[in-house]
Amino acid sequence: MNTDAALSVLRTSPLTGVFVTLLAYKLAVLFNRRCKGHPLSNPVLIGVLLLLAWLLATGTSYRDYMKGGVMVQMLLGPATVALAVPLYGNLSRLKRAAGPLAITIGFGGLVGIVSAVGVGWLLQLPQQVLLSLTTRAVTTPIAMSVSQGIGGIPELSAMFVILSGIFGAVIVKPLFNLLGLRDDMVLGTATGISAHGIGTARVFQLSETAGAFAGLAMGLNGVVTAILVPVLAPLLH
Amino acid sequence: MIETLLWLVGYQLAGELISRTFSLPLPGPVLGMLLLFATLALRKSVPESMKLNVPRFLSHLSLLFIPAGAAVLAYRDVLAGFGWQLIVVLVLSTTLTLLLPGLLLKLLLARHRHQEGA
Known part of the structure; x- marks a missing residue:
């Protein structure tokens, strides 16, 4: 028997990465249901924790895991395109609220940049970290390319995006309940602006309308941020 | 399912192409979403296969962020x-x-x- 070789195949095969990701997600969804959808049992949060536990327990490196992980991640592109369908389903609401939505997303883009850089500056984080924080609120591919363009660290920006997306997805519902913000359009738009795709996935569980507006806000805030950040970044130099 | 994937991947590719050709700050998928939305608005309907499959696909959006x-x-x-x-x-x-x-x-x-x- 050649157990070592077999185990090594298991650890480095792309299929293992795909399988473990699907399994982590499945378990996270079951856990979320068992917790009756409690915000802290968010499937992205639990799924990532389960996956990290597996990687640490088996000594698999992130790079080896991603040979398979990337196959799952690749579906993010078509999924983003698919957000057009629920958005179209909300066309009449979108038309009626176009003005307020445009103002809110423009304003939200600015808040996203200034709040992250402002707090970071007050806490005296180094300049390169501040530059990497400018794109905290937008979807990963925009964050990485914009951050690179202004002299930030793209990988660090991606981490900020993912961590704050998970945090935003966890707190948005309790926070908005607390403040009596119950309109699905408001919930979705704010979530898309602050917590991009991970937040969008979260509010899709709550309502399709919220998910549709989250997708729209995520995309448009990406545009706003990609335009504003290169203009504002010289202020940090 | 195949038809849905043709739509989605096709629009993503179109998005990538336009984004790179004009060096736009928007990534291909986001541009693809806006293009597909414009197409549906002009067409005034959603193709049957997407009507069926897209909600099912998007209900598992969380999975795609785990890696x-x-x-x-x-x-x-x-x-x-x-x-x-x-x-x-x-x-x-x-x-x-x-x-x-x-x-x-x-x-x-x-x-x-x-x-x-x-």
Whole structure:
């Protein structure tokens, strides 16, 4: 028997990465249901924790895991395109609220940049970290390319995006309940602006309308941020 | 399912192509979403296969973010190096960016409806 070789195949095969990701997600969804959808049992949060536990327990490196992980991640592109369908389903609401939505997303883009850089500056984080924080609120591919363009660290920006997306997805519902913000359009738009795709996935569980507006806000805030950040970044130099 | 994938991947590719040709700051998928939305609005309907499959596909959107989350493993030392400051920044900034636009939109919508009603 050649157990070592077999185990090594298991650890480095792309299929293992795909399988473990699907399994982590499945378990996270079951856990979320068992917790009756409690915000802290968010499937992205639990799924990532389960996956990290597996990687640490088996000594698999992130790079080896991603040979398979990337196959799952690749579906993010078509999924983003698919957000057009629920958005179209909300066309009449979108038309009626176009003005307020445009103002809110423009304003939200600015808040996203200034709040992250402002707090970071007050806490005296180094300049390169501040530059990497400018794109905290937008979807990963925009964050990485914009951050690179202004002299930030793209990988660090991606981490900020993912961590704050998970945090935003966890707190948005309790926070908005607390403040009596119950309109699905408001919930979705704010979530898309602050917590991009991970937040969008979260509010899709709550309502399709919220998910549709989250997708729209995520995309448009990406545009706003990609335009504003290169203009504002010289202020940090 | 095949038809749905042809639509989605096709629009993503179109998005990538346009984004790169004109060096736009938008990534291909986001541009693809806006293009597909424009197409559906012109067409005034959603193709049957997408009507059926897209909601099912999007109900598992969370799955697609799990691999990216594992990158924490690769960057844990960098992240740990900034410690509590980084947690404060991400928590405060995410909360503020949820809250302020949310309140603004609520206010604007209330005024908007009021004007439309008047």
